[in-house]
Amino acid sequence: MSGHSKWAKLKHSKPLVDAKKSKNFSKHSNLIAIAAKQGGNPDPKLNPYLKEAIENSRQVNLPQDNIERAIKRGLGLIPGIIFEELTIEAYGPEGVALIIKAATDNKNRTIPEIRKILSQSHGSIADSGSVLWLFQEIGRFEIDKSVWDKNSGIELEVIDAGATDVFPDENSMTVLTGKESFENLKKLFRSKSVNFEAELGYQAATEIEVKNKDAAEKIIQLVENLEERDDVGSVYTNAKIE
Structure with missing residues (x-):
């Protein structure tokens, strides 16, 4: 369950689908704002972080107005x-x-609300540094399986570029790598015109x-409740649940 594990898909009524769409918009808007801030430039041609975030947002059809506002916010x-990024350690x-x-x-709104969700599950926010040392930072890529299958020999290439694990996940292929090889793999996928979603995350x-x-x-319920929040991008845990 390390990382944001994908749970079984359920059938949703239209109101729930609409709510999920809204949350996807909010999450991608936040990712664009983060990328704009990280790269320090509003032009995606000059800010590779922003370019990648905008490309990822196209998968949920994020409107251009939302993209532009997110850039300004970041x-x-x-x-x-x-606009701030937060890394909250908890038990x-x-x-x-x-x-x-x-x-x-x-x-001042986000932290108390996350604390409330944790306390409802008998959890709590931890002191800074008391949890991070239990994890290692890793890179994670998601690539559409049909695109992956069209690129013969790509698995050997990603391993040569520093991938530590490659495995199927529903309709996509997941590639894991250490932080030090994250940019190398980005360059490889871009050189082959392979679209991907990528993030630096944590693994126990x-x-x-x-x-x-x-x-x-x-x-599981706690992780889902946290991920339901628009301002929460990812949740990682060292729990092993079969």
Whole structure:
């Protein structure tokens, strides 16, 4: 369950689908704002982080107005708005460790609301540095399986470029790598005109096996509740749930 594991897909009524679409818009808007801030330039031709974030947002058909506003928000061009990235360390049920990545223009709202979600599951925010050391930073790529299959020999190439693991995940291929090879793999995929979604995330150095069914369900519910928030981008845990 390290990283944001994908749960079984459920059939949704239209109102739930619309709500999910809205949340996808919010999450991608935040990713664009982060990329604009990280690269320091509103021009995607001069800011590769922004270019990548905008390309990813096309997959959910994020409107151009939303993209432009997100860029301004990330660069601090909207009066009264200070956009920040947050890395929140926490503990959940059974003492499992959590890393919560969020992006917000109001941390005084976001942090208390995340604390409330944690407390409802008998969890709590941890002291800075007390959880991060339990994880290692990794790069993760998601590539459409049909695109992957069209590129003969690509698996050997990504391994040569520093990939540590390659495996199928629903309709996509997932490629994992250490932080030091993250940019090398980006260059490889771009040179082959392979579209991808990418992120730097966390993987537990050692997982804690959770055998109790009730405890496992509480941990899964906690992660889902956190990920439901528009301002939460990713949740990572060292829980091992079969």
